[in-house]
Amino acid sequence: MGQISKETIEQVLAATDIVDLISSYIPLKRAGSGYKANCPFHHEKTPSFNISPQKQFYHCFGCGKSGNAIGFVMDHEGLVFIDALKKLAGKAGVHLEEEPDDPRARAMKRSRGKLMDLHREAAAFFYERVKSDPLCQHARDYLKSRGFGREMAERWEVGWMPDNSQIFLDWAKQRKYNGRDLVASGLAALRDENRPGSGLYVRFRDRLMFPIRNEVGDVIAFSGRQLKDDPRSGKYINSPETEIFKKSNVLFALDRAKKAILKEKAVILCEGQIDAIACHEAGVENAIAPLGTAFTGQHARILKRYATTAVLCFDADPAGVKASERAFKELTPEGLTVKVVELPPGEDPDTFIKSQGADAFRAMVAKAREFFDFKIGMGRVNGRLETAEGRAEMARECTELLAAMGDHAARDQQINVVANLLGLTSSTLREEIGKAIRRVSAQAKRLVNRQGDGHQEVKKPEAVPLHRMVGYLCQLALTSAPAQHFLGEQFETLHEAKAWLEGVSLLEKILAAAPDPGSSAAVNSFLAGLKPGEQMALHLEMGNADFSVQDGMQAAGHALGMMSAVVLQKRDAAVKAALKEPGISVERMRGLLEEAKEIAGLLRWTGRSVYDDELAQETIKAEHKWRDWKKKTSP
Numbered sequence: 001m002g003q004i005s006k007e008t009i010e011q012v013l014a015a016t017d018i019v020d021l022i023s024s025y026i027p028l029k030r031a032g033s034g035y036k037a038n039c040p041f042h043h044e045k046t047p048s049f050n051i052s053p054q055k056q057f058y059h060c061f062g063c064g065k066s067g068n069a070i071g072f073v074m075d076h077e078g079l080v081f082i083d084a085l086k087k088l089a090g091k092a093g094v095h096l097e098e099e100p101d102d103p104r105a106r107a108m109k110r111s112r113g114k115l116m117d118l119h120r121e122a123a124a125f126f127y128e129r130v131k132s133d134p135l136c137q138h139a140r141d142y143l144k145s146r147g148f149g150r151e152m153a154e155r156w157e158v159g160w161m162p163d164n165s166q167i168f169l170d171w172a173k174q175r176k177y178n179g180r181d182l183v184a185s186g187l188a189a190l191r192d193e194n195r196p197g198s199g200l201y202v203r204f205r206d207r208l209m210f211p212i213r214n215e216v217g218d219v220i221a222f223s224g225r226q227l228k229d230d231p232r233s234g235k236y237i238n239s240p241e242t243e244i245f246k247k248s249n250v251l252f253a254l255d256r257a258k259k260a261i262l263k264e265k266a267v268i269l270c271e272g273q274i275d276a277i278a279c280h281e282a283g284v285e286n287a288i289a290p291l292g293t294a295f296t297g298q299h300a301r302i303l304k305r306y307a308t309t310a311v312l313c314f315d316a317d318p319a320g321v322k323a324s325e326r327a328f329k330e331l332t333p334e335g336l337t338v339k340v341v342e343l344p345p346g347e348d349p350d351t352f353i354k355s356q357g358a359d360a361f362r363a364m365v366a367k368a369r370e371f372f373d374f375k376i377g378m379g380r381v382n383g384r385l386e387t388a389e390g391r392a393e394m395a396r397e398c399t400e401l402l403a404a405m406g407d408h409a410a411r412d413q414q415i416n417v418v419a420n421l422l423g424l425t426s427s428t429l430r431e432e433i434g435k436a437i438r439r440v441s442a443q444a445k446r447l448v449n450r451q452g453d454g455h456q457e458v459k460k461p462e463a464v465p466l467h468r469m470v471g472y473l474c475q476l477a478l479t480s481a482p483a484q485h486f487l488g489e490q491f492e493t494l495h496e497a498k499a500w501l502e503g504v505s506l507l508e509k510i511l512a513a514a515p516d517p518g519s520s521a522a523v524n525s526f527l528a529g530l531k532p533g534e535q536m537a538l539h540l541e542m543g544n545a546d547f548s549v550q551d552g553m554q555a556a557g558h559a560l561g562m563m564s565a566v567v568l569q570k571r572d573a574a575v576k577a578a579l580k581e582p583g584i585s586v587e588r589m590r591g592l593l594e595e596a597k598e599i600a601g602l603l604r605w606t607g608r609s610v611y612d613d614e615l616a617q618e619t620i621k622a623e624h625k626w627r628d629w630k631k632k633t634s635p
Helices: 005-012 019-021 069-077 081-092 104-130 133-144 152-155 167-176 179-185 254-264 274-283 299-302 318-334 351-358 360-367 371-381 388-403 410-422 425-453 469-481 479-490 491-497 504-512 521-526 532-541 551-579 585-605
Strands: 027-033 034-037 049-052 057-060 159-161 188-190 199-201 207-213 219-226 237-238 264-272 311-314 337-340
Touching: 005 081, 005 337, 005 521, 019 034, 019 049, 019 057, 019 069, 057 532, 069 081, 069 521, 104 133, 104 152, 104 159, 104 167, 104 207, 104 219, 133 207, 152 274, 167 179, 167 199, 179 188, 179 199, 188 504, 219 274, 237 311, 254 264, 264 274, 274 351, 274 585, 299 318, 311 318, 318 371, 318 388, 318 410, 337 371, 337 491, 351 360, 371 410, 388 410, 388 425, 410 425, 469 504, 469 532, 469 551, 479 504, 479 551, 491 504, 504 532, 521 532, 551 585
Parallel strands: 264 311, 311 337
Antiparallel strands: 027 034, 034 049, 049 057, 159 207, 188 199, 207 219, 219 237
């Protein structure tokens, strides 16, 4: 299988308006010739996310995210390049044509594709077991006991992994999957990691198998639910992380729920897969669940793309309350409002829906309480607020949680709520929150100092160094075809400048790729392939949407001449510094003096005897041909 051709990628970009695309995800505001918005990739109150219709490019000055339409879909939906491209191509009606690619890329694509095929086919195999295998009767009985029939199993493709692992291994062999494939998928593992020939053991034996899907609905992993109590194993176990499955990027049922979440602007967060499925089966389709692991900051950032409110629907027990607090700490820094559904003691969404019905559950969701109202209310019910010590402890807990809130306006509102509920003054609470924020900040700094930048905050990329003259030439090469062609012939000049000016390698990269300056799609396709620091450097250089030159080739000649003078000045300074070195040999001094004489002559000839890198064209002798500026290497 080949890769998508460069021309096809450019066709997709040309058919996609980035303003229309991004405005379908987040609200935009007109700002001069472009648009602005609050960045969807990090929390902020003042918009720093800029979209340029002219360049068909976006850039956030807060977190450094930037790119074209494909890059936005990749970042916003957590997709790989090819999936984002397919999504945009489908919207634009562009047929994706393929061309041969390099062997390494082909091997990686083949490996990823094989894993996707294996998971898709395994899901079908497991479902067929639930559907008709006589050995699976106890699994069908369990589903029936939970109120789930054949139709539900079909809709969610719920399956069963046989207790006899040989049944699965024989199926895999028949489907041409070997042991290496099964280990790579996480469905099996080596009995002894240090001995590849030790044989395989199959994970998930005698478990209900729930397919885990990515945001576009592809099966990428499995979650296995225990059917027989075994204290040595967890109730749920999930696939290990693989080439196609990263736990922090996946939420169960998000592929089904995202449309409803966008519509409601709210997401219902359940503890387990069964609860999420029960919600969907009851018509509450904006429900999702983490995969048996702690809810993380990355999960919160994913949900922020779709919702403004998170409704926590955890078990009504102490563990559920603790889970709610942990989720609050991750959700609120991203600016999401957090509410809690207060289920009766001993109930979870699944059991409540089964006993009380879907309408009663929807009514409970509609009455979800604000987080601090719920927390303090639970403390009152449990008798924690009957003593001064208990109230002080509750105040400390609420202070820590309030300090985590990213939306300052929402925090101020909740400070008043908490103060009223606990009988405190707002000023006292604000003072304690300030202390908590400073304490957390100091802890974070100490952690970074000890471990390096290992936290999950978005790290703004640093722009690669780019000399002003080189940056101007980069801009010309990306906006003027004559300038690009002219500069592409100046190999010797650029090669010499590379030793003295920062960013020449980036200019050479532009000239080697030669994207069509007349096509914003071609330019953006090229920019998307650069490193983040290179993208940022060019974005900062090309920040003026109104940049234009009447004669690109003449402008390039002028700028190249000025760059040559800058290089000569730097060479001259280096030679003079070398001549002042103590103990210099006569032979070396003679060579340096000859070089200094040559440089002085070139500087006099250019009319530039002082260091000056202003782009004033009148200081350049326009009639000079550029080939005369190069250092002569032969008589």
